[in-house]
Amino acid sequence: MSHYAQQPIDNYQVSLQKNFPPGTKGVWAEQKDNGRYSLIEEEISLPAAVILQSAVESNIRWMQAFANQHQVNLCPHGKTSMTPYLFKRQLQQGAWGMTIATPAHAEIAAMAGAQNIIMANQLVGKTNMAEVARLQSCFDVNFYCSVDSTLNVEQLSNFFAERGQQVKVFIELGVAGGRCGVRGIEAATELAKRIHKLPGTALSGVEVYEGVISGDDAEARVRAFIAETAEFAKSLKDQGLIDTKDAIVTGAGSAWYDLVAETFSQYNDLLPVIRPGCYLTHDTGIYDVAQKKVMARAEKNQGVACRMGGDLKNALEVWACVVSTPEPGKAVIGMGKRDASYDAGLPIAERGFRNGSAIDIDGLIATAVMDQHTFVDVPENCDLQVGDVIAFSTSHPCLTFDKWRYIALADDDFTVEHWLPTQF
């Protein structure tokens, strides 16, 4: 039971002086005495995933300041990065806890020092429950998971009560046509009463993921759903159904966190928690679009976001080489579906280098990806050559992070001294 205590995460950063497992992509280099490796000079094997340190630190501070100004608690969704170094930075800058998606993730969050851990999903299956029971017995943490069915609540209560434990649960409210979550306040209230009676479950509040709401009237529907969520949480508290000290109300991905924070912060009796994840490294695709909408709403409504100064910045790139220029106007990059996300837009060329000097890559557009290759259209006035190095941003950071076991941490000169292990 105690192997956690004997294995704290001590490798938040790894330098190239330490041996990486052979065959690990994106970390190989010819050893240099000063331990500093230039991406521009191509001293690291490409493709490589790169975190821009100043941008990621700026993002961590920005979102923490946003939460502080709204007096809501920030519990970043760690599934985005699953990078203990970044969990630790988020916690050090004031995060209340970490959100995660699975029991395996919860172990990583606990080892990184999180004292509050929200699994924003259902805890299902006896082996997954056993993993959480082990977590609760080994760490002094508050672990919360979501429930949306009587069957699951009974499974949980039986499992944890048998082991002399309780598990803290949030009722997840859902929306028609959405993902998980109880449909309707009436059914949710019935479920709350059931949880409150059972020995192995402790009702701790209400959880939602408003990110499943889309369409032209999304903003109005998100506002209504979040208001309903807060009122429901308050009603549970008023009815005496909350079994823990705090009645928590929690929501917010990285697209609507402003609306969620504004509403939740009006409920003094509740402990409000927002859970954005992708803000950490942001992107140049779908989350950039979402953040521009946050800023536009702030401009319109005198919101906090636009008074804070600065904004989120892209902090995650994949660097790769041109490997072929087989036809005029076409090049192939040594980077593919195994290196960068492609489900919400293809990688975007940001900067180019040849022999250590910047080159003009204006108009370079990715058109398709295969497992290990990206096709780009090359404009006529661009003399792209085999061996040129291109830094790409991506859309949807979660599915770029999970392609890498180590990610290079780069300074503003694109020099790397440390790699960050991921824990997928």
Next chain:
Amino acid sequence: MSHYAQQPIDNYQVSLQKNFPPGTKGVWAEQKDNGRYSLIEEEISLPAAVILQSAVESNIRWMQAFANQHQVNLCPHGKTSMTPYLFKRQLQQGAWGMTIATPAHAEIAAMAGAQNIIMANQLVGKTNMAEVARLQSCFDVNFYCSVDSTLNVEQLSNFFAERGQQVKVFIELGVAGGRCGVRGIEAATELAKRIHKLPGTALSGVEVYEGVISGDDAEARVRAFIAETAEFAKSLKDQGLIDTKDAIVTGAGSAWYDLVAETFSQYNDLLPVIRPGCYLTHDTGIYDVAQKKVMARAEKNQGVACRMGGDLKNALEVWACVVSTPEPGKAVIGMGKRDASYDAGLPIAERGFRNGSAIDIDGLIATAVMDQHTFVDVPENCDLQVGDVIAFSTSHPCLTFDKWRYIALADDDFTVEHWLPTQF
């Protein structure tokens, strides 16, 4: 330089008796004395990726027998699995070598014992070249890579000649509108002459990937392209431009390997090499469709494939739980884009279990995936419940493999004693 020799891969299989890194998905279980864990009884945390041992062994034997009967050499594309245990099984059953996609992959192939390593891609960038130079100096292997430009050939020759080495190269022939590869025999012949003259490159043959050819007339175009490829390889040999003992001609993904083998095997002066990868675990999607076409061609042409007995079988699954049944006719599975491929069809429900017994899941259809969730439509007569365990097959095995650091190796009763580490 010698750290390879000190770090052979000795962990081809890992049992649960050995501690896994905490937080590693799909491997956690409550320890059992007999070390045998039942997927059906849900003694392993889900989701988990599963290799069906008898099916994968059957596939390895089948493709080796196919190559043997055609007297072509089998150099399986290892990028599919990047699983040293499976590399070793392929080599033990008679594979001539391993094909890989990157220098990092090449290290894994060498450590798994491959003596012939084809990198079926261009070797670009000084750090990637240094990785190959290190490989060549540490292992007694024949490493081959593809070239398709004078610039890259000169980069390679300069790099390797400076270090007193040569790198063996194949000219990659391409097709108009395809991926990499020289367009046209004339340009390819010019490139061959250049390679032959340079000190740091040794011309070893011709490489193609016919899998980029698609459309209604694909079969005819593939046949023509493969014939042209073999003739070109022969002409290089006849002109005295091949710098190595053997003149190799190599092609074939998992869709057209039959046509490639038939044509290449007619050239006695050449060393023919086929490189299918996905046959290893096969799938129930795009490669199942491709294999049915292989079999249909064999039926029509009295080909080898249909005389061998048996056929490829799906050998890779992802097992996961039903986590929510939020609305009638709809369920949510605890498995998503981070667990299974989704670029060539969504996961396919194969079998279902509840409390260790089989349940009827006929008609269960995946309709959408998110990072950690899969939505399924549930037919009216199916009483799917939260906690039910579903085994899914997937389409396009490469992008399921790369989601996992360990894959469970299951026997015919779905009992697991060992996990296979992957090396992405």
